[in-house]
Amino acid sequence: MSDDGSKPPSDAGADAAPSSGADGAPASSGPAGGGAAEEAPVGAAPASGTGATPGDKQPSAGGAGAEEGAAGASAGAASEDQPAASATKSSAAAGDKKVKSSEKPKSGEKAPSRTGASKSSVKSTGSGRKRGAGATLENARIGFLGAGKLVEAIVKGLVQHAKVTPGRIYVSSKSGRSLDGFKQNGCVVTKRNYDLFAKLDCDVVFVAVHGHVIRELFKLGGTRPVALTTNYIPNQRHPLYLLSLVGGIPLTDLKQTLLNPDHPDKYKLEAHRVMLNASVAYGLGLGALDIEPDSKKCATVVRDVLTSVAKLEYFPETTMDAVCALGGNGLAFVHYFISALSDGGFKMGMPKVVAVKMATKTLQSAAACLLESGKHPSDLRDACTSPSGPAIYGLHLLESKDTASGLAAAVEGAFKRVRELVESK
Numbered sequence: 001m002s003d004d005g006s007k008p009p010s011d012a013g014a015d016a017a018p019s020s021g022a023d024g025a026p027a028s029s030g031p032a033g034g035g036a037a038e039e040a041p042v043g044a045a046p047a048s049g050t051g052a053t054p055g056d057k058q059p060s061a062g063g064a065g066a067e068e069g070a071a072g073a074s075a076g077a078a079s080e081d082q083p084a085a086s087a088t089k090s091s092a093a094a095g096d097k098k099v100k101s102s103e104k105p106k107s108g109e110k111a112p113s114r115t116g117a118s119k120s121s122v123k124s125t126g127s128g129r130k131r132g133a134g135a136t137l138e139n140a141r142i143g144f145l146g147a148g149k150l151v152e153a154i155v156k157g158l159v160q161h162a163k164v165t166p167g168r169i170y171v172s173s174k175s176g177r178s179l180d181g182f183k184q185n186g187c188v189v190t191k192r193n194y195d196l197f198a199k200l201d202c203d204v205v206f207v208a209v210h211g212h213v214i215r216e217l218f219k220l221g222g223t224r225p226v227a228l229t230t231n232y233i234p235n236q237r238h239p240l241y242l243l244s245l246v247g248g249i250p251l252t253d254l255k256q257t258l259l260n261p262d263h264p265d266k267y268k269l270e271a272h273r274v275m276l277n278a279s280v281a282y283g284l285g286l287g288a289l290d291i292e293p294d295s296k297k298c299a300t301v302v303r304d305v306l307t308s309v310a311k312l313e314y315f316p317e318t319t320m321d322a323v324c325a326l327g328g329n330g331l332a333f334v335h336y337f338i339s340a341l342s343d344g345g346f347k348m349g350m351p352k353v354v355a356v357k358m359a360t361k362t363l364q365s366a367a368a369c370l371l372e373s374g375k376h377p378s379d380l381r382d383a384c385t386s387p388s389g390p391a392i393y394g395l396h397l398l399e400s401k402d403t404a405s406g407l408a409a410a411v412e413g414a415f416k417r418v419r420e421l422v423e424s425k
């Protein structure tokens with residue numbers, strides 16, 4: 001995954017301020033007259049499960065923080081300014097006339113209904129969504145705010161290994177640059193982050209932008225940060241599960257860029273800091289969650305979505321940046337290590353493919369023994385080293401090349417770089 005931080009500061013939610021008229025949503029001047037405090041786009045009027053709180057406007061910062069507003073959404077019908085596909089009519093707000101039938105997911109999938117609850121306990125919201133029944137891995141609308149490498153991996157894992165149909169996956173990114181691939185695969189895409197919470201009415205939303213995007217919103221906002229979603233997210237009538245993958249940003253800071261501070265009690269929100277490494281693409285990821293996954297405080301749908309693509313461990317939120325450096329970025333270091341190890345075999349005459357496979361299986365067998373025995377790696381290293389034998393000669397060469405320090409420094413470097421990127425942009 002790219003954490004090169006190459007994104008320009010303008011990524012920080014500073015989108016074009018909407019002009020009026022489009023989608024019928026007037027672009028209001030914000031308190032500062034800068035146009036950032038927009039009316040909620042009409043197209044994104046509260047969907048079935050949402051109920052936007054009046055006065056959800058967020059502070060203006062001269063257009064910063066505002067997403068493509070209603071104007072952008074309608075300029076060029078069937079463009080990506082509008083959600084490219086809608087799960088079904090029922091998922092869209094009553095006034096959401098811009099979503100065309102031709103924009104429905106190719107899979108023709110119907111909007112997931114809340115199954116599993118008896119009719120008596122479930123009321124229709126008036127737009128086909130059921131209220132009162134919980135979201136599950138089988139029916140949840142899963143949103144992604146950000147469309148980068150990590151999201152690509154998670155979506156691939158969910159679709160290929162957790163049987164989540166693409167029509168239930170909703171992806172937003174500011175520029176729309178990376179949305180094409182998601183759209184081609186049947187996901188619903190939008191350039192307005194707000195849509196994920198409003199008319200697309202997601203149950204679970206992963207936030208996967210870089211930390212500097214959030215930090216920039218604080219810099220732009222003055223007394224309180226500019227919203228990542230143009231307007232604060234509406235207070236859904238169903239629970240919303242917010243999963244932050246954002247490196248270097250505490251959950252409390254992220255929440256300030258999404259939730260209306262005037263109505264904090266109206267949200268039915270469960271928010272977590274999460275780590276997922278890129279192996280999720282194969283359904284073999286390593287994941288971390290800031291709460292015991294088996295705890296009653298962790299919603300089943302959160303646990304099920306994450307464990308469908310990753311083995312999940314609990315880590316306190318305060319340690320999550322270190323966890324990302326080791327378990328997230330560490331994946332790249334391990335691949336580097338395997339590649340280097342296999343080069344040794346290649347140098348000694350093994351065919352490259354065979355050497356890579358052998359190095360991989362060696363690592364797999366070492367890892368399995370460590371997990372099985374619960375011992376420290378030094379113990380197992382001693383157990384496979386004989387007096388004056390080849391292993392100790394090899395190990396001493398590794399020492400002389402500072403290999404151990406190099407690997408530790410790689411983790412430290414990744415950790416520091418995330419913080420550096422958050423502050424320096």
Ligand SMILES: NC(=O)c1ccc[n+]([C@@H]2O[C@H](COP(=O)([O-])OP(=O)(O)OC[C@H]3O[C@@H](n4cnc5c(N)ncnc54)[C@H](OP(=O)(O)O)[C@@H]3O)[C@@H](O)[C@H]2O)c1
Nearest residue numbers: 001002013147148149150173175209210246247275276328
């Ligand atoms: N937890 C982990 O294990 C782990 C591992 C790797 C990364 N991460 C974290 O995950 C996040 C994403 O990493 P990545 O590798 O996927 O990054 P990436 O490939 O650079 O993608 C970043 C995405 O953010 C989008 N974006 C930027 N500003 C936005 C805004 N205002 N609204 C909506 N979308 C916006 C970009 O959209 P455009 O294309 O439109 O610019 C891009 O799609 C980072 O915070 C990183 O630290 C976590």
